[in-house]
Amino acid sequence: MEKAVKGALIAAGAAFIFIMLILPLATVIVYAFRQGLETFWQAVSEPYTLKALQLTLLTTVIALIVNTVFGIAASWAITRYHFKGRGLLTTLIDIPFSISPVIAGLTFILVFGRIGWAYPFLQAHDIKIVFAVPGIVLATIFVTFPFVSREMIPLMQSRGTDEEEAAALMGASWFTIYRKITFPHIKWSLLYGIILCTARAMGEFGAVSVVSGHLRGKTNTLPLHVEILFNEFHLTQAFAVSGILVVIAVIVLIVRNIVEYKLEKGDER
């Protein structure tokens, strides 16, 4: 009886995962290659695709640097000190998570777009943000903003401040403390945060779609390029370009599992 229940539960869970997650992933791969390797390669190496890839990479690198700096500073400030408004600060950092990416894009249009309060200034200095690369970068930073800090805060919180306090008492500088005491503990979480941030930054669609203006070869990222190809009924090409993004997704999953393993091992200490 118990065995039957166990079997039934596992089967139900596995079926759910198969239909909801594995089939969509398989769809991408099968459709990408269904007209042969050559068509796949053509779609991937097409100039517009390469341009989109370039912009995606640029955006991702900038978002990554900004959010890593922010993540390190925020996790340090929030977990190493007690101050009034700490809870509020933590909540504010999480806002981008609870807001639709479309709204994220909208906010930048409302600041920098034609009706935005910063528009006269931008106009006077001939700076373009909305419907241009800076807008895409800003929107991407916005939606991935909490990723790095969120991975580190719980870990640093649960570990307490004893070791840092002991080191500070002996006169160690911030950099020494971070390098020798904090970093060895959080490095895997930091890496995981960076990986998640990368995945989301490369794959962001809603926010970027709103601020991009869809200019092929200029403000097209890979996901936007996928959309255009799909809407123009170039199914195979759309899935081929998606293939690039799937590779990244798979890397993310693998790294996540390694990190989880490392964190479990780190618990011994």
Add this chain to the structure above:
Amino acid sequence: MGRVKAKGIIPGFGISMGITVSMLSLIVLIPLISVFLNMRGMTFAEFWHVITDKQLVSAYKISLGCSALAASINAVFGVLLAWILTRYQFPGRRLLDGFIELPFALPTAVAGIALTTLYSDKGWVGSLFARAGIKISYTPAGITIAMIFIGIPFVVRSVQPVLEKIDPKCEEAAAMLGAGKSRTFFKVILPEIFPAALTGFGLAFARSIGEYGSVVFIAGNIPYKTQIAPVLIVSKLEQFNYAAATSIALIMILFAFILLFGLNLIQARIVARSGGGE
């Protein structure tokens, strides 16, 4: 004992705080406040007129209905998955566990076109249903499926750590007292994981309402039928109707906050009742 002074002796307070607050303000807070600033030219009557527009109301209904349904399905399967992943050993368990995060890793647009293709009349799954005369892509059913897809990790990852932490002695004690397996589950384990499942439900719900990329393709954007709120914002923007777009955004932000606030409230109640949790 009492509160430690803000600065303490650990160095770096000024700089870390400075970076945190200034970046948060520049990237998140100031742009968000602009949404509200943008409303200032509008009277309340005008605002009310915009947000009660028939097309908008139907979009809220579709968004909320599909999200609620998807989050509920995720709550059930999320608990089930967390259970089999923590309690059972079977071949492929690690692989299954690894797949849970796929919706976080896979770009939403890719998920969107994959789901649309999969559930269209000619897709692998869609064609099976099409024979029975059921359409999935471009109907609320399709929207719900896309929302289930993006919501899966939330419930599983909320419940899993709680299940891992439940003292097996509790279950053993229940079994010793003669409680059957199912009774033990409903009386001992379910109350323990309920707050976590609720959190997961809330997060999945909030995410589904705001989701754009994976839903927009499968929804098809047919007014009054499959038009969801985020897609409507985009179409209003394309018509340069900023007032309408901002109004919908405001309603959505408000709803997200009410949802998360309400969940926190319920959770605080539960924790208080069970005597401080842990």
Add this chain to the structure above:
Amino acid sequence: MYVELKSIYKYFGDFKASDDVSFSIEKGKLVGLLGPSGSGKTTILRMIAGLEAPDSGDIFVDGKRINGIPAAKRGIGFVFQNYALFRYMNVFDNIAFGLEIQKRDKKYIRSRVGEMISLIGLTGLEKRFPYQLSGGQKQRVAFARALAPNPQLLMLDEPFAAIDAKVRKELRSWLRETIAKVGITSIFVTHDQDEAIEVADEIIITNLGKVIQSGSPAEIYQNPRAPFVARFIGESAEIENYSVFKGFFPVDGFERAFIRPEFVGLFELGTAQYANSAEEGIVEDVFFRGGEMELRVNVKGIRVISRRSPAELEMQVGEKVSVIVYRLYLFNDSEVKLVENEGLIDREPVFI
């Protein structure tokens, strides 16, 4: 005086953590700050170390006012309650950390750390990581780490709290001996009276943010000057009609008294030396405590506790015995007064 605190006040919001705290410590002494949790003892330690700043008052070390000096420059070694060993460094690197911060040369560091490791008796475990050490070993490493940079003052926050009972006893005498060997002025915080009495040269008792009494362990044990101290140190029962005992008379302003087990002598009926001062009591309970027997005896409706060696004749529950109360601590809200049994004081000068 080597360490001096003068009228220290410290508030955490409305909570008075230090309320006019003043005391001084001689060079080379090992001092225990003893008090219940929330009594403000840890706050005092943290203020001396510079981890907290007093709201007002002065702290002097070696004649210098150190209030404004940052913690790292005070030359204080601190052993944290949970050791706070650096998890990602081995024993050697943990102990060397403070010296490396001071940018000492490598050769000196190696010899100093070696010296410390042999002092704490962990030679051969240099490459171990904290998670590979037992509680007692961690404690020793934390001690060596604090001591390595040659501080002028050593502070220990509840140094034995995280160690299990058996090792704790051993570690207490080890710590006492080692500190004596190094000769460093040390202050430790504890809520455990046995620990303070056993380890410290001098005890400072705190309660509700105030220093209640300070002195050597024997002095504090024998002459508590406040009811709090009498209640907190040693084992004592409170009684009210103390004048029902033979040889004790009511004293104005003192309604109640403390009685300690060692104040009560038990004898087989009729064998007491001072028969005139002896009371008759009935044994209510007998507990075997390993090295000694604890007896609860009812004397005129008052229950007193006494101890006997198991080597003496056994007493049974229900047995009638002779009880002599040697002395009592009379007390009121603020004072404690030691009174002896007048029947036992030499007969001649009895003035009533």
